[in-house]
Structures are given as C-alpha cells and as structure tokens.
Amino acid sequence: MSFSALDFRAVHLPPSVGQLRQEVRAFLAAERAAGTVLGRPDSWLTGWDPEFSRRLAQRGWVGMTLPRAYGGGGRSTLERHVVLEELLAAGAPVSAHWVADRQAGPTILRHGTEAQRNRFLPRIAAGTCFFSIGMSEKESGSDLASVRTRAERTADGWRLTGTKMWTGGAHVNDHAIVLARTEDAADRHAGLSQFLVDLRDPRVHVEPIRLLSGEHTFNSCRLDGVELADDALLGRPGEGWQQVTGELALERGGPERFLSTLPLLTALVAEVRRAGGGGPEQEARVGRLTARLASLRQLSLGVAAASAAGRPADVQAALVKDLGTRFEGDLVNEVREILPTAARSDATPGSFPELLATAILHAPGYTLRGGTNEILRGIITRGLELSR
Amino acid sequence: MSTDSPTTDFPAADAAALPPLDTAPATLVALARDAGYRGAPGPLAETLLVARPLLAAAGLAVPDGPLTVASGPLEVRFAHVDTGSRVGPRGAAGTDDALRVSGTLRRVPWARSADAAAVLTEGPHGGPVLLVLEAAEWRQTPGANLAGEPRDALVLLDVAVPAERVRRVPAGLVREAAWRSGLARAALIAGAARRCVELTVAHTASRRQFGRPLSGFQAVKQEEAKLVEEAALVAASVEAAASALATPESAEFPAWIAAAQATASVAEITRIAHQLHGAIGFTELSPLHLATTRMWSWRDEDGGERSWQQRIGRYVLDGDGDRLWPSVTGG
Incomplete structure (x- = not known):
C-alpha cells in the first residue's frame, strides 16, 4: 500500500533561503522599533495595515512568485513560504494583501487573459490592489457547488446577481473574485464561472457582519445586478469549479494554518521568563507545544515543496490544515494551563491578558475557515481509498 | 497481550x-x-x-x-x-x-x-x-x-x-548518546505507526457491518483521518531529524523534537487504531498488537515523552531573548 501522506520527504532549504529569513527578521525588527504593531495572534485575518503591505511590497515580499514580467519577484515557492512563516510567527499585520498574494495573484496568472494579468498583477505585487474571496453564501458554506449567485449574459458582458457572505475585507479591499452560476447543468460542478468584480461598483452593497468579538472583518456582499464587461470573466465559462478547487489548495496548506496563535505562545514564553523561568510542569507543556509546532512546520514545508515540484498536494494540504488548526486552538487552551490568566479584551492592547482574549475570541474560526475540518478529513480518507 | x-x-x-x-x-x-x-x-x-x-x-x-x-x-x-x-x-x-x-x-x-x-x-x-x-x-x-x-x-x-x-x-558525548537513543526510538515508532495505519485502513475497508464497509461510515472516516494525520506528523519529525544528521552539530534539537513528538503521538495513534479494529485488534488474532505493544514500550524506554518535552521546554525558556521560533527554524 502506498500512503503519500506518510512518505514524507525532508525539505532542504538552500542557504540563500536562510539569508532571506534573516533579511525578513531584520526588517521586522526595524518595523517593531518604528512602532508597527506586531506580535498579535490571527494578524493575517485582522491585522489590516495597507502601508505595511506596501513596505513589504517594496522589499519584494508581495507577489514574490509572480513572474518579473508582471511586476512580481520571480522567486520560488519555498522562498515565499519562508517569508510568510516569518511574518506570521512575528504576528505582523499582513491581512490587507493576504488574499491578493495567496490566491488572487496566482489564480489570475493561471487563468487570466494577458490583459487581465497586465491589469492586476503589477498592482498586486506593488501592494496597492487588495482582494476579497467571493465564494461562500448563506446557503453555501462547505458545499460550495450549491452557490446561487448567477451571472447572466448581456449584450456586452454579464449581469451578476446574488449575495456573498463572510466576505473578509470587502469593505476595505478593491476587488473580489466571485464564483457564480452561469448555466444550469445536470452535474452541479459544471456551469460555474469566476468573475473579477470591482468592490467599489455602486451595485455592490457591502454590509458588515460583526464577529462575536465585535470586530468588523466579515461582510455580506449583495450583488444587485452588477453590470460586468466581457473581460470580467476569469478563465473559461463553466470551469469555475476546477479553478476554485485549485484556489482552495493554495488556501489550505499554507503556514497560516498552524501559526495563527504562535504570537500568544511567544508572549507566554516572555511572561514565564520575566517571572524567573518555569517549573518542570511549565517546561513540559511548553516543550510539548514546541515539538508539535516544529513537526507541523515540517509538514507545511512539505506541502510547499510538493507544489513547487508540481506534485499534487491536496491531501497533504488538508492534513496540515486539520492538524494545524486544531493545534492553534490547543495552544490557546494549553497557554491558559501554563500561566492561568483571566482573558480581558479591555486590558492594555498587546498585554498578555488582551492577546489571550483575542486568541480565545477568534478560536472558533480556526477550524472553520478555508473549509471545515470535518470536510477536510473526507479529503484525507478519499486519498486513502485512491491509494489502495 | x-x-x-x-x-x-x-x-x-x-x-x-x-x-x-x-x-x-x-x-x-x-x-x-x-x-x-x-x-x-x-x-x-x-x-x-x-x-x-x-x-x-x-x-x-x-x-x-x-x-x-x-x-x-x-x-x-x-x-x-x-x-x-x-x-x-x-x-x-x-x-x-x-x-x-x-x-x-x-x-x-x-x-x-x-x-x-x-x-x-x-x-x-x-x-x-x-x-x-x-x-x-x-x-x-x-x-x-x-x-x-x-x-x-x-x-x-x-x-x-x-x-x-x-x-x-566529554559530556557532549553523553548528551549525544541520549538524543541518538531518542531518535532511534522515534524512528522505530514512526515505522510502527505506519503499520497501524495500514492495518487499520485494510481492516475498515474489508470489515462489513450494517451491510457496508466500516470505511463508509462518516464517524469512522473522521477518526481514520486523524490517525493518518498523527502518523504523518511523526513521520515528518523523524525525517527532519534524519536529514539534520548530515550536520551533527545541529542535529540535537531536531532529534529532541522527533523523540518528543513520536513518544507523545503513541497514545493517539494506538487509541484510534485499536478503536477502529474493534474486538479482533485486542487479541492475538490480529497483528495489530505487534505494533501497538511495541509502541507502548518504546515511548517509555529512553525517558518518556515528559522528559523530552522538559528538555525542549527548558531550552526554550532558558537563555537570552526569544528562542522559541529560532529554535524551530534552526536559527
């Protein structure tokens, strides 16, 4: 029997990557000294700082893998992975460009026309064009093929009608890639298409859906007969499902699926050290989390290496996401055991009780976003069936 | 047993x-x-x-x-x-x-x-x-x-x-003996974990209840996925430690990680493998016990997960500055 998931190959990072890592750390140290807010859990979701995104882009750390011809960095997948893990470990405010960098850029590169590439990619790489994901709807969460948003053919383009939900950053971003039904088909995975939609269009109505913490990142996004030109279609009509599936692989295997709460553990380590060091119990618990963190990091590097080599990584990505996001929540519970602390959102921002509160209030999302873990486990067992 | x-x-x-x-x-x-x-x-x-x-x-x-x-x-x-x-x-x-x-x-x-x-x-x-x-x-x-x-x-x-x-x-060789033993045990556990996965997948595919294979039940799939995941985590930590052996001066920490992760994962891997095997896995009629009884011994034999975890935790909590992330990334 062959189990690709267990045939792990260690990833050798070339020395140039080590140098890049040190450059990112030096950049982050300078940012920290200049007062940029770092060290926050879940900063890739809520740390919205377009100026920080632009400064990263000036260093060449946004759109790193996009070809130079489109303003990208022409760097490798592993180089990008190392930059991302450093930014996430530092709890840097990367949410403004996150979706543009992670999925809009690669999707437009892969499926877009030459005109679409020239229009969007240089701005994405410059950190001046931010994207939202237009997939989920009220009745379409894990079951994405059931989307009801429709795009109808018009004389010179398409008319888009429907409501997208849980649309992160739609109130501040520039564009969304919207999945819509363009044709009714017997096969529900057929007849779907993707569109590039300007979120500033007057027929796009963005309304906040506040998180249980009161934070505003999510929105509902009503598309009230949005008129789109022909060139808003991304890829081929009817192939939206295949395109979206490719996008989801980018969305699932990355380091943000196990590093979201690492800044809380870093803060805990600092607290324990300030108090004069830990006892054997605290040492063991910190050691357990560190071992799991390091092992998860190897698995996540493996996903990056596999995609870089053009090997299918969807099962591996699902595996990293289930293990990694469970770890993110486990870490929060463990931190409460290691240093019993009352979580307080109204404590000084950046203080340990406030960081703990943020991590707790965000915890339900870790195992939901990017595809619920229960559904991802189905991808893993389907991989087992195929390997038999 | x-x-x-x-x-x-x-x-x-x-x-x-x-x-x-x-x-x-x-x-x-x-x-x-x-x-x-x-x-x-x-x-x-x-x-x-x-x-x-x-x-x-x-x-x-x-x-x-x-x-x-x-x-x-x-x-x-x-x-x-x-x-x-x-x-x-x-x-x-x-x-x-x-x-x-x-x-x-x-x-x-x-x-x-x-x-x-x-x-x-x-x-x-x-x-x-x-x-x-x-x-x-x-x-x-x-x-x-x-x-x-x-x-x-x-x-x-x-x-x-x-x-x-x-x-x-020198004292360094005594330390090396410890981490080498931990890595050896972790490698054995990784192999036995793979055996647990293979036996379990084969069993749930062939064993039928209520007219269909066990592997068709959602509740079984969920647990089976977690079993594969935990075994994959052990495999990744052991392979990373194996690749670090090429540069012996930086091989110690990855070996600690592999030892800590492999020993800690034994409980979850053996729990799920046995649960999904049902009664037969609890007997000598199934080869599962050849893997699981070894894993229960191996996790203890070079100090147990707690001693590895403490070693790692002490290292992370000691010293100047933040050692957590740099130690995980190897510098």
Whole structure:
C-alpha cells in the first residue's frame, strides 16, 4: 500500500533561503522599533495595515512568485513560504494583501487573459490592489457547488446577481473574485464561472457582519445586478469549479494554518521568563507545544515543496490544515494551563491578558475557515481509498 | 497481550544483514523505521543509530556484529592503579585506562542477540567513560518489554576491560548518546505507526457491518483521518531529524523534537487504531498488537515523552531573548 501522506520527504532549504529569513527578521525588527504593531495572534485575518503591505511590497515580499514580467519577484515557492512563516510567527499585520498574494495573484496568472494579468498583477505585487474571496453564501458554506449567485449574459458582458457572505475585507479591499452560476447543468460542478468584480461598483452593497468579538472583518456582499464587461470573466465559462478547487489548495496548506496563535505562545514564553523561568510542569507543556509546532512546520514545508515540484498536494494540504488548526486552538487552551490568566479584551492592547482574549475570541474560526475540518478529513480518507 | 518472545519466531539480525559503517545517516534512519514497521527482532536501531556512531565518535573500534547500548552506574576501578600518582585518592589514576568493572545494567535491549555492548558509565577518574563489553563477558538475566522484546539485565562480575576498549569521553558525548537513543526510538515508532495505519485502513475497508464497509461510515472516516494525520506528523519529525544528521552539530534539537513528538503521538495513534479494529485488534488474532505493544514500550524506554518535552521546554525558556521560533527554524 502506498500512503503519500506518510512518505514524507525532508525539505532542504538552500542557504540563500536562510539569508532571506534573516533579511525578513531584520526588517521586522526595524518595523517593531518604528512602532508597527506586531506580535498579535490571527494578524493575517485582522491585522489590516495597507502601508505595511506596501513596505513589504517594496522589499519584494508581495507577489514574490509572480513572474518579473508582471511586476512580481520571480522567486520560488519555498522562498515565499519562508517569508510568510516569518511574518506570521512575528504576528505582523499582513491581512490587507493576504488574499491578493495567496490566491488572487496566482489564480489570475493561471487563468487570466494577458490583459487581465497586465491589469492586476503589477498592482498586486506593488501592494496597492487588495482582494476579497467571493465564494461562500448563506446557503453555501462547505458545499460550495450549491452557490446561487448567477451571472447572466448581456449584450456586452454579464449581469451578476446574488449575495456573498463572510466576505473578509470587502469593505476595505478593491476587488473580489466571485464564483457564480452561469448555466444550469445536470452535474452541479459544471456551469460555474469566476468573475473579477470591482468592490467599489455602486451595485455592490457591502454590509458588515460583526464577529462575536465585535470586530468588523466579515461582510455580506449583495450583488444587485452588477453590470460586468466581457473581460470580467476569469478563465473559461463553466470551469469555475476546477479553478476554485485549485484556489482552495493554495488556501489550505499554507503556514497560516498552524501559526495563527504562535504570537500568544511567544508572549507566554516572555511572561514565564520575566517571572524567573518555569517549573518542570511549565517546561513540559511548553516543550510539548514546541515539538508539535516544529513537526507541523515540517509538514507545511512539505506541502510547499510538493507544489513547487508540481506534485499534487491536496491531501497533504488538508492534513496540515486539520492538524494545524486544531493545534492553534490547543495552544490557546494549553497557554491558559501554563500561566492561568483571566482573558480581558479591555486590558492594555498587546498585554498578555488582551492577546489571550483575542486568541480565545477568534478560536472558533480556526477550524472553520478555508473549509471545515470535518470536510477536510473526507479529503484525507478519499486519498486513502485512491491509494489502495 | 502477547508475551511471546519474537526471538522464538524469527532469526535475530546477523552481521551479514547490517549495512556498512559508511552508510548515509538518513538511510540508517530509514532502516530503523523499517525495522519498527516490521517489528524486526534484534538491536538494529541501537546498532546503527546509537552504538556505532558513539563508538566511532569516541575513536573506539566498532565491532562487526549487532550491538546494544547501556548506561548506568557501575563499580569501575583502574585495572593497573598508578601507585605513584598524587592525583586524588589512591585508585584515582591508572598507568593506563584498562578497567575492572562490576555491577548490573538493567533492561538492555536485545542483549542476548548482541555481539557486544557500548556502555556509558562513570569512570574511576571521575568523568564519563565509554567502553565496549563483549557478549562473553557478561551474564544475562532475561527480561522483556510489553511486546515481549528482550530487555535483559547484564551482570558484570569483575570484568577486565582492556584499555583499547575504553575511552574517556566529554559530556557532549553523553548528551549525544541520549538524543541518538531518542531518535532511534522515534524512528522505530514512526515505522510502527505506519503499520497501524495500514492495518487499520485494510481492516475498515474489508470489515462489513450494517451491510457496508466500516470505511463508509462518516464517524469512522473522521477518526481514520486523524490517525493518518498523527502518523504523518511523526513521520515528518523523524525525517527532519534524519536529514539534520548530515550536520551533527545541529542535529540535537531536531532529534529532541522527533523523540518528543513520536513518544507523545503513541497514545493517539494506538487509541484510534485499536478503536477502529474493534474486538479482533485486542487479541492475538490480529497483528495489530505487534505494533501497538511495541509502541507502548518504546515511548517509555529512553525517558518518556515528559522528559523530552522538559528538555525542549527548558531550552526554550532558558537563555537570552526569544528562542522559541529560532529554535524551530534552526536559527
């Protein structure tokens, strides 16, 4: 029997990557000294700082893998992975460009026309064009093929009608890639298409859906007969499902699926050290989390290496996401055991009780976003069936 | 649970089956994983990943056959006391490093199948010594772990160890012995974990209840996925440690991680494998116990998950500045 998931190959990072890592750390140290807010859990979701995104882009750390011809960095997948893990470990405010960098850029590169590439990619790489994901709807969460948003053919383009939900950053971003039904088909995975939609269009109505913490990142996004030109279609009509599936692989295997709460553990380590060091119990618990963190990091590097080599990584990505996001929540519970602390959102921002509160209030999302873990486990067992 | 000694069922590892001394370290780890997968009899992981490299590092001749490893306090004297020495009390110096050794080393893996043992103990000069004992020099009292693998006591009655089989070693080598043992055990666990996954997937695919295979039930799929995930986590940590062996000066931390992760994952992997096997997995009718009883022993045999976790936690919490993320990324 062959189990690709267990045939792990260690990833050798070339020395140039080590140098890049040190450059990112030096950049982050300078940012920290200049007062940029770092060290926050879940900063890739809520740390919205377009100026920080632009400064990263000036260093060449946004759109790193996009070809130079489109303003990208022409760097490798592993180089990008190392930059991302450093930014996430530092709890840097990367949410403004996150979706543009992670999925809009690669999707437009892969499926877009030459005109679409020239229009969007240089701005994405410059950190001046931010994207939202237009997939989920009220009745379409894990079951994405059931989307009801429709795009109808018009004389010179398409008319888009429907409501997208849980649309992160739609109130501040520039564009969304919207999945819509363009044709009714017997096969529900057929007849779907993707569109590039300007979120500033007057027929796009963005309304906040506040998180249980009161934070505003999510929105509902009503598309009230949005008129789109022909060139808003991304890829081929009817192939939206295949395109979206490719996008989801980018969305699932990355380091943000196990590093979201690492800044809380870093803060805990600092607290324990300030108090004069830990006892054997605290040492063991910190050691357990560190071992799991390091092992998860190897698995996540493996996903990056596999995609870089053009090997299918969807099962591996699902595996990293289930293990990694469970770890993110486990870490929060463990931190409460290691240093019993009352979580307080109204404590000084950046203080340990406030960081703990943020991590707790965000915890339900870790195992939901990017595809619920229960559904991802189905991808893993389907991989087992195929390997038999 | 089975208490049959596998030595009665299989031939023990012999020298002819051992790879040459210059085999790449990552290949040695792969061989240890395979031994764990098969529940192979004999001290293969001990020979390849612990005894041979330690003896080589100390500049001792490496015996040809299977080797075991042991450490612990013994009564050790210089065989040829330097009566003219003014260093310390009488007996604290010898004219050479030949020793006379007495005492008992407990729970030594596969001692009965080994040609020789690499033994770490406190020397008469007050520091650690590594010495080679030949099988004829000890008497053994049989013992076994939860899987029936030999864990014998070695009884040493005033054994004369010639100087060419003794080396004074630095504290770093004692540490290396610890992390090498942990990595060897982690590699065995990774192999056995893979066996648990394969047996479980085969069982849930073939066993039918309520008119369909167990693998068709959502509740079973959910647990099966978690089993694969946990085994994959162990595999990743062991492979990372294996690849780090190429640069020995940075191999210690990844070995701690592999040991901590493999030992900690045993509970979840064996729990799910047994649960999904149902009653048959709890009996000798299924080969599952050959993997799980070994894993329950192996996780304890070099200190247990807690000692590995404490080692890592102490390292992370000590020192100046933030060591957590830099240690995970290797600098």
